[in-house]
Structure formats: C-alpha cells, structure tokens
Amino acid sequence: MQCKGRPQYFKKLKMTNSFFKFFTGKDNNVLVYIWPKQKLNREEENLLFKFCSIVDEKGVSVISDIGYEHFHFHRYIGAYELITTSKKCKDLKSLPFVSDIFIAPSEFLRDFYKLVHAFEDFLSQGRFVYIDVLNLSLEPFVAYKYSENDPINVGTKKITSLGVTIVMAAGNYGLQGENSLSTWVYAPWVISVGASDVNGDYLADFSSIGSHKGSSFTGPTVVAAGINIISDWPIHLIKDEERLRRDLELITTESIFAQNGETIFVDNDYFYSHTVESGTSQAAPTIAGVSGILIMLRKHLHLDYRPAIIKEILKEIARPMLDYKPHEVGAGFVNKKITMSYLENLDSGNLNSQYWPRNCNLIDILNKNTNPINIAIMDDGFSDN
Numbered sequence: 091m092q093c094k095g096r097p098q099y100f101k102k103l104k105m106t107n108s109f110f111k112f113f114t115g116k117d118n119n120v121l122v123y124i125w126p127k128q129k130l131n132r133e134e135e136n137l138l139f140k141f142c143s144i145v146d147e148k149g150v151s152v153i154s155d156i157g158y159e160h161f162h163f164h165r166y167i168g169a170y171e172l173i174t175t176s177k178k179c180k181d182l183k184s185l186p187f188v189s190d191i192f193i194a195p196s197e198f199l200r201d202f203y204k205l206v207h208a209f210e211d212f213l214s215q216g217r218f219v220y221i222d223v224l225n226l227s228l229e230p231f232v233a234y235k236y237s238e239n240d241p242i243n244v245g246t247k248k249i250t251s252l253g254v255t256i257v258m259a260a261g262n263y264g265l266q267g268e269n270s271l272s273t274w275v276y277a278p279w280v281i282s283v284g285a286s287d288v289n290g291d292y293l294a295d296f297s298s299i300g301s302h303k304g305s306s307f308t309g310p311t312v313v314a315a316g317i318n319i320i321s322d323w324p325i326h327l328i329k330d331e332e333r334l335r336r337d338l339e340l341i342t343t344e345s346i347f348a349q350n351g352e353t354i355f356v357d358n359d360y361f362y363s364h365t366v367e368s369g370t371s372q373a374a375p376t377i378a379g380v381s382g383i384l385i386m387l388r389k390h391l392h393l394d395y396r397p398a399i400i401k402e403i404l405k406e407i408a409r410p411m412l413d414y415k416p417h418e419v420g421a422g423f424v425n426k427k428i429t430m431s432y433l434e435n436l437d438s439g440n441l442n443s444q445y446w447p448r449n450c451n452l453i454d455i456l457n458k459n460t461n462p463i464n465i466a467i468m469d470d471g472f473s474d475n
Contacts, residue, residue, distance in 0.1 A: 119144065119173055119174070119176070120176050120196070122192065123169040123191065123194065123206075125168065125188070125239055128187070130187055137185070138188075139172070141178065142178055164206065164207075165214065167241050167248065169241055206242065209241070209242065212224075218253070222254065223465045225466070226259070227259045227370070229263075234273055246277055246280055259370035259371045260272060265296060266298075283370055283376075284316075289315075290409060290423030296369065298370065302415055302416070311421065312408045312423070315373060316372045320341055320345060322363065322364060329362075341360075341365075342356060377404065380404065387456060393447075408420070409422045409424070437450075437451055
C-alpha cells in the first residue's frame with residue numbers, strides 16, 4: 091500500500107495581511123458563503139457584489155480596496171465567498187437568486203478560509219481521480235452547529251460522491267461529554283474514528299463522543315488505537331525537553347511491537363526520527379489504511395468499493411467494546427490484527443458476509459497484489475502559522 095503523505099494541493103495558502111487585519115478589526119463584518127439557486131450571470135454577480143460591498147465614511151468600497159479576488163466563486167463547492175456586514179448578511183436571502191447562506195465561524199476564520207480553498211483545489215485539480223482514501227485529521231477550534239451547507243461538509247460530500255473514501259478524526263473533546271464530536275464528522279457520508287488504547291480495551295478520555303436517544307444514536311463509526319502512538323518526527327526539528335523525556339520513556343522495542351507487530355531495535359536514528367502522540371488524529375490513519383486494504387481487494391475482485399460500502403464493511407470488521415455504548419465507540423475497535431482475522435474467517439468459510447463472495451481467497455490476493463492504494467493526508471499541521 092502506497093501512502094502519498096501530504097499532497098501538494100494541500101499547500102498553505104498565502105493571504106495578504108490586509109485582508110485579515112481588515113476583517114478581524116471589524117466586529118460587524120462576516121465571511122459568508124452564498125449558495126445561488128443556479129450559476130449567476132455577470133449582471134447578477136455584479137448585483138450581489140454591490141449589495142454586499144462595505145463602504146467607508148467617504149463612500150469608498152472597502153472590499154474593492156482589498157481586491158476583487160475576495161469576491162470569489164468556488165466552482166466545485168458551488169458557493170460565492172465574500173465579506174459583508176452582519177446586517178447585510180441578514181438580508182441576503184431576499185435576493186431572488188440566493189438559495190442559502192453560511193456564515194463562517196469567526197473564531198478560526200483564517201483556518202476555515204484555508205480549508206475551504208484546499209477542498210476546492212483538491213476538486214479543481216482533479217486529484218480525486220487517483221486518490222482512493224482521504225484522511226482528514228482536522229477539527230474546529232470551537233464547536234458550532236452542524237450544517238449540511240457548511241462548505242467543509244459540501245466539500246467532503248462532493249469528494250465522496252466522486253468515489254474517494256473519507257476518514258475523519260472524531261475529535262479530542264471527550265472530556266466535555268456527549269455531543270462533543272467534531273462538527274464535520276456528523277456528516278453521514280464520512281467515516282469517523284475515535285481513539286482507544288492499543289488493545290482496544292478502553293476508550294481514551296479525550297475521544298469525542300456523540301449522543302444516544304432511544305434507538306438512534308450519533309457517534310464515531312469505529313475506534314482505533316490513539317493513545318501514545320509512535321509515529322514519524324521530522325529530523326530537522328529539535329525535540330523540547332518534555333517531548334524528549336516522554337519519548338525516552340515510551341519509544342521502546344516492546345511498545346513498537348505492541349503497536350504494529352514489528353521487532354525494531356531503537357537506536358539513535360530511530361529515536362530522533364520518531365515521537366509519541368495521542369489523539370483521534372493518531373487513530374484515524376489506521377482506519378485509512380484498513381480502508382485502503384478493503385478497496386484494493388474489492389478492486390481486484392471487481393466489487394463495489396464506493397465509500398458507503400467501505401464504511402459498512404468497517405462496521406462488520408469491528409470488535410465490539412462491550413463496556414461502551416454505540417454513541418461512544420460506534421461499531422467497536424479495529425486494528426490490523428482484527429482485520430486480518432476477519433479476512434481469514436471469510437476465506438475459511440467461518441464467516442458469511444453480504445459484502446463478499448464465498449471462496450475468494452482474500453489473504454492470497456492481499457499477499458500477491460502489488461497495486462498501490464493512494465492515501466492523501468490532511469492534518470492539523472495544515473493550519474499552523
């Protein structure tokens with residue numbers, strides 16, 4: 091399985107300081123996304139631009155001083171992006187060609203803006219053609235209400251509709267109790283991942299959970315190991331004293347074997363190129379990898395590998411965590427060992443599944459297949475600086 095790492099199309103977007111200085115200095119100004127009833131013609135765009143323009147005391151348009159580029163149409167997401175006043179924003183729906191609006195959360199405006207543009211770039215550059223799984227280890231800095239016309243959710247829905255399986259970290263606000271999931275994982279088309287210990291015996295206290303009402307619930311799709319996970323560290327960065335102390339304690343031959351089943355001697359090169367982190371961001375890549383395996387097998391067998399199918403198979407693979415409820419851990423715990431056992435049971439006939447034909451020798455296919463599965467990764471590092 092081939093992992094592309096963080097692709098170039100998720101590059102950091104450069105924005106002028108004047109744009110954000112202007113925006114953050116005006117409490118009554120908002121960044122808004124406008125969903126038209128249909129693609130606007132030039133006359134309608136000009137009307138929308140003039141309607142939303144902010145003028146100074148001399149009657150000069152402030153938006154035009156910043157640049158027309160900030161009146162922007164996201165072709166693939168399907169929304170106009172612009173700045174206006176909160177007062178004008180309330181009247182936008184009165185325009186005959188406006189279907190709906192979404193006001194960006196002001197608490198993390200810069201990052202929200204960059205995320206929307208990243209999704210648009212992913213779609214406009216056609217990267218979805220050769221990406222099988224998109225791992226999104228992201229979460230809003232503050233909770234806000236789920237909306238299907240949130241441009242982030244529109245972006246993930248569009249990408250999923252093009253056949254890319256999206257795996258998202260469930261969020262790290264579990265200490266806040268129920269309904270602490272990341273806003274974006276409420277979208278039913280994504281696979282969301284909570285965090286547990288390496289054996290799946292207990293849920294991490296930081297792992298966000300949903301809510302349970304009667305027979306229905308919201309929660310993560312599945313759970314994977316996300317506590318003290320050993321992963322790559324950029325060797326050009328110097329570890330601070332706290333990280334050094336923690337890594338010395340936790341990066342051992344035994345802990346590596348417990349996590350991935352490999353026996354590796356921890357020398358200086360390994361130590362300084364690896365670190366330990368906890369979070370649902372550390373759990374999600376495991377599920378992205380398992381999803382990649384499933385997609386590869388189903389491609390080989392000419393079976394349906396749409397994201398919705400992969401999501402249901404993951405639920406079937408998961409080992410139930412009996413001490414927890416579905417809104418806390420979803421279908422249960424998934425790791426490489428459990429996945430391989432699932433495939434072996436299918437091969438031996440000990441397990442029947444509506445998703446797989448009988449006697450298809452999945453383990454043999456997995457061992458012999460050399461076709462790469464491309465996994466794109468977008469994580470919180472995107473929004474640094």
